[in-house]
Structure formats: structure tokens, C-alpha cells
Amino acid sequence: MKLLILDRDGVINYDSDAYIKSLEEWVPIPGSVEAIAQLSKAGWTVAVATNQSGIARGYYSLDTLEAMHTRLRALVAEQGGEVGHIVYCPHGPDEGCACRKPKPGMLLAIAEHYQAALGGVWFVGDSQGDLQAALAVGARPVLVKTGKGERTLEKGVPETTLIFDDLAAIARELI
Ligand SMILES: O=P(O)(O)OC[C@@H](O)[C@H]1O[C@@H](OP(=O)(O)O)[C@@H](O)[C@@H](O)[C@@H]1O
Numbered sequence: 001m002k003l004l005i006l007d008r009d010g011v012i013n014y015d016s017d018a019y020i021k022s023l024e025e026w027v028p029i030p031g032s033v034e035a036i037a038q039l040s041k042a043g044w045t046v047a048v049a050t051n052q053s054g055i056a057r058g059y060y061s062l063d064t065l066e067a068m069h070t071r072l073r074a075l076v077a078e079q080g081g082e083v084g085h086i087v088y089c090p091h092g093p094d095e096g097c098a099c100r101k102p103k104p105g106m107l108l109a110i111a112e113h114y115q116a117a118l119g120g121v122w123f124v125g126d127s128q129g130d131l132q133a134a135l136a137v138g139a140r141p142v143l144v145k146t147g148k149g150e151r152t153l154e155k156g157v158p159e160t161t162l163i164f165d166d167l168a169a170i171a172r173e174l175i
């Protein structure tokens with residue numbers, strides 16, 4: 001199967017150092033919804049793996065998080081596409097969970113969901129943790145310059161990392 005896995009904040013929607021705490025703060029990056037729709041219509045399964053420590057920190061509820069993902073699904077559906085499996089880590093950095101990136105637990109959960117292999121699968125993110133999670137399971141680290149991507153790039157990325165301006169550029173590459 002053609003599987004593409006995306007980080008959420010800074011890739012699909014704008015990120016904030018103050019976290020994305022409400023549906024109103026969840027604003028798609030221009031071209032991202034269209035990119036997901038075009039990719040899914042071209043036969044790609046587009047899954048999402050996102051750290052959401054704001055849950056553990058009490059900044060927003062699971063209902064609010066789900067409302068963001070319902071909004072994403074609706075926007076992509078309006079373009080004739082669909083969003084695949086969305087996995088999130090609600091834990092804080094000190095909880096020692098297996099799912100918080102840079103650990104690969106969410107990528108493994110997506111692979112299990114689809115009974116798919118992760119070798120060479122592109123995982124698109126804007127942070128170093130995204131890239132490291134990909135490497136941990138043999139997926140391909142892909143960096144976008146949106147969100148924290150420019151900052152991540154300045155600090156240095158793994159040599160096998162593919163670099164794109166944004167998710168729209170990735171869709172143009174893959175379709
Ligand atoms: O990029 P993804 O994984 O979709 O989500 C990132 C968010 O969960 C938040 O992750 C936080 O990191 P800490 O969780 O506090 O280390 C901060 O970087 C926030 O700016 C950011 O909004």
C-alpha cells in the first residue's frame with residue numbers, strides 16, 4: 001500500500017509554542033488540506049502521528065482534540081479526499097510512555113492498524129523528534145520547512161532526511 005504518515009502541528013496546521021489549545025487555534029497551513037485530499041485521491045493512505053502533551057498538561061481536553069481531527073476530516077472530505085488513521089500521544093514528557101515521539105510507538109501503531117511495513121515509508125514532520133521516530137523504525141525522515149521546520153533544519157538533521165518547503169510540495173512530488 002502507498003502509506004504516508006504525517007506529523008500534525010507544523011505540517012498540516014500552524015503550530016504555536018503556546019500549543020494549539022482550541023478548535024479556533026487549529027488553522028490549516030495553506031495547501032495542506034488540498035495536498036492530503038489530492039494524495040488520498042491518488043491512492044495514498046495518509047495517516048497522522050502527533051504528540052499532544054497539552055492533554056497531560058491540562059491545556060485542552062480530549063474532546064477538543066477530537067474536534068480538531070473531526071474538522072480536518074471534514075475539510076479533506078470537502079475536497080473529495082479522506083484522512084486515514086490518526087494516532088496521538090496524550091502523555092507528558094516525564095511519563096515514560098512508548099508513544100511520545102521521538103519514540104516510534106505511534107508509527108508502530110499505524111503499521112499495526114494497516115498491517116503494513118514501515119521500511120522506507122515517508123514520515124513527514126517539522127521537529128527533530130519526528131525525524132528520530134522515523135529512523136527508529138526504518139521509515140524515511142522527511143522535513144517540511146513549515147512550523148518548526150526551519151529551526152529544526154538550522155540545528156542539523158539526519159543525512160537521509162528529505163527536505164521540502166511544505167506538504168503541498170510533497171504532494172507534487174508523490175503524485
Ligand atoms: O508536532 P506535533 O507532534 O503534531 O505536536 C506538537 C505539539 O504537541 C506541541 O508539542 C510541544 O512540545 P512538548 O510536547 O511540550 O515537548 C511544543 O513543541 C508545542 O509548540 C507543540 O504545539
Ligand SMILES: [Mg+2]
Nearest residue numbers: 007009010126
Ligand atoms: Mg510538529
Ligand SMILES: [Zn+2]
Nearest residue numbers: 089091097099
Ligand atoms: Zn504517549
